[in-house]
Amino acid sequence: MMQFMEGSLAVADAVRLCRPQVISAYPITPQTHIVEALADMVANCTLDAEYITVESEFSALSACIGASAAGSRVYSATTSQGLALMFEVCFNVAGMRLPIVMTIVNRALSAPLSIWNDQQDSISLRDSGWMQLYAEDNQEATDLHYLAYRVAEDHEILLPAMVCFDGFILSHTYEPVETLSQDQVDAYLPAFRPYQRLDAADPISFGMFASPDYYMEFRYEIDRALERAKERIARAGKEFGKQFGRDYSALVEGYQLEDAETAFVAMGSLCGTVKDAIDEMRAQGKKVGLLKIRCYRPFPGPDIAKALAGVKRVAVLDKNISLGSKGAVGLEVKDALYGSGIAVYDYIVGLGGRDLKKSDIAAIAALAEKGQGDQFYGLRQEVLR
Numbered sequence: 001m002m003q004f005m006e007g008s009l010a011v012a013d014a015v016r017l018c019r020p021q022v023i024s025a026y027p028i029t030p031q032t033h034i035v036e037a038l039a040d041m042v043a044n045c046t047l048d049a050e051y052i053t054v055e056s057e058f059s060a061l062s063a064c065i066g067a068s069a070a071g072s073r074v075y076s077a078t079t080s081q082g083l084a085l086m087f088e089v090c091f092n093v094a095g096m097r098l099p100i101v102m103t104i105v106n107r108a109l110s111a112p113l114s115i116w117n118d119q120q121d122s123i124s125l126r127d128s129g130w131m132q133l134y135a136e137d138n139q140e141a142t143d144l145h146y147l148a149y150r151v152a153e154d155h156e157i158l159l160p161a162m163v164c165f166d167g168f169i170l171s172h173t174y175e176p177v178e179t180l181s182q183d184q185v186d187a188y189l190p191a192f193r194p195y196q197r198l199d200a201a202d203p204i205s206f207g208m209f210a211s212p213d214y215y216m217e218f219r220y221e222i223d224r225a226l227e228r229a230k231e232r233i234a235r236a237g238k239e240f241g242k243q244f245g246r247d248y249s250a251l252v253e254g255y256q257l258e259d260a261e262t263a264f265v266a267m268g269s270l271c272g273t274v275k276d277a278i279d280e281m282r283a284q285g286k287k288v289g290l291l292k293i294r295c296y297r298p299f300p301g302p303d304i305a306k307a308l309a310g311v312k313r314v315a316v317l318d319k320n321i322s323l324g325s326k327g328a329v330g331l332e333v334k335d336a337l338y339g340s341g342i343a344v345y346d347y348i349v350g351l352g353g354r355d356l357k358k359s360d361i362a363a364i365a366a367l368a369e370k371g372q373g374d375q376f377y378g379l380r381q382e383v384l385r
Contacts, residue, residue: 002178007138007170008033010177011103011163014142016047017185018101018149020075021192022067024052024060028082029115030167031105035077057082061089061102068098069206071197073149076100079167080107083121087128093160094129094222096206097195099152100160101145102130106268106319107167108352116353117167119268123296123320123328129222131161131229132297134267138175140248140294141165143240146180146189147248150236155195157229159222166269168353180244188243226298233295251300253292254307256282260289262365263308265333266317267293270349270356274317277361288365293329301336313343315368319350326374345373354378 005013012034015023023042025035041047050067054060057078068074078086083104093100104122108114122132133148135141141163148161165171196204210218234249241247255271256278257263264274271292281288291307293300308314314337318327325331330346337344345368350356356378364377 002176004174005138005177006033006172006174007141007165008105008172009037010138010142010179011145011165012037012041013179014145015075015103016041017180017182018075018145018189019073019191020049021072022050022052022064022074023076024054024063024067024074025076025078026054026057026060026082028057028079030107030171031077031079031082031103033171034103034105038075057085058089061086061093064100065089065093065096065098068100069096069198071194073153073192074098074100075102077103077105079105080109080121083125084109087125090125090128090130092207095218097158097222097225098160099149099158101148101152102160102162103145104162104164105167105171106164114352115167117169118319118351118353119164120320120351122162122164125162126297126328129159129226130297131159131226131233131295133161133163133295134293135163135165135170136269136271136292138165138170138173139177139246141170142177142179143244143246143248146185147233147236147240150189151229151232153192154232157225157232158195159225159229164268169269184244188240230295230298230300248294250303251293251295252303252307253294255290255292257289257291257307257311259287260310261287261312262289262368263311263314264288264290264317264361264365265293265304265314265329266290267296267329268319270317270319273356273358274361277358280358281362281365286365296329299332301332304333304336305340308337308342309340311342313345313368315364315373316344316346317349317356317364318346321348321351330374343368343371345371347373348376349378
């Protein structure tokens with residue numbers, strides 16, 4: 001059924017349909033509407049779940065660990081400083097192989113304080129062992145939650161997943177969203193069947209001490225599970241497409257790439273602006289295209305190399321910065337295309353919610369054609385020292 005919904009409420013409704021048994025979260029802008037809606041659902045008995053009220057994001061994800069280890073399907077949500085407070089616990093979740101799904105409403109990190117969007121928060125946890133999926137619009141944001149649970153709970157994967165979508169730009173924006181029924185979701189997402197769980201009658205331990213003789217093998221197993229997740233994400237996305245008409249089998253998605261000479265690479269809601277800019281540039285005879293990265297972890301390097309094999313140059317639009325180096329996405333795209341002869345230029349854009357217009361996209365394309373890349377785009381020189 002098509003509904004006109006705020007992004008946060010559409011995500012909350014999708015989470016409800018996934019039948020989480022335990023929810024633990026701490027409200028923080030711009031994530032708050034999601035957990036407020038879920039709390040209302042629990043209080044009004046439209047969602048049969050335990051909602052745990054906690055004093056911080058650290059406690060929220062810690063409570064999720066206990067609930068997941070005990071055999072429950074678990075959900076949380078956070079953003080920015082809240083995710084930073086969860087840093088230690090995020091590594092614990094992945095290391096214990098607990099299939100928790102968490103929504104990240106992307107927002108800039110302090111200091112200085114900013115409540116507006118960029119992707120620095122989730123990018124900073126890219127090495128924690130979580131799968132990371134990025135949504136372009138609110139339809140994709142809702143659908144990716146069904147897929148995330150499906151893959152995370154696969155016994156060949158058993159890893160947590162972040163579904164990331166841009167704060168305010170999507171979370172507080174109303175868009176048409178095709179919602180599913182409970183029967184439809186149940187047909188796609190089976191009831192949670194834990195691989196193992198805490199049981200007093202058959203005691204086991206999670207996250208125990210590992211000496212140097214064993215620690216490295218645990219990290220290797222997480223890495224291999226992430227590698228297997230590429231195929232599982234593609235399979236789950238294809239099955240979703242067969243059932244509901246929206247195919248998410250591709251970890252990356254091309255737009256106007258067939259004859260493109262310059263290709264943009266981006267993640268999240270920025271992709272919509274880039275598509276509009278491409279349409280205008282195409283009307284002017286410019287051969288430009290877009291490669292949208294939907295799945296950032298596991299990183300789809302071979303898929304990126306294949307999709308961009310025919311272009312002359314790549315302009316990566318990074319809404320993050322690995323300070324002292326380059327944008328995180330740009331670094332990995334350069335690695336994926338190493339030896340191809342394709343020039344890759346990285347542009348740091350949109351930090352702290354700075355707007356990126358269609359005219360800016362065209363200007364970046366012109367810079368890439370001149371070979372002028374690896375820079376912060378749109379800096380206000382008058383405020384720099």
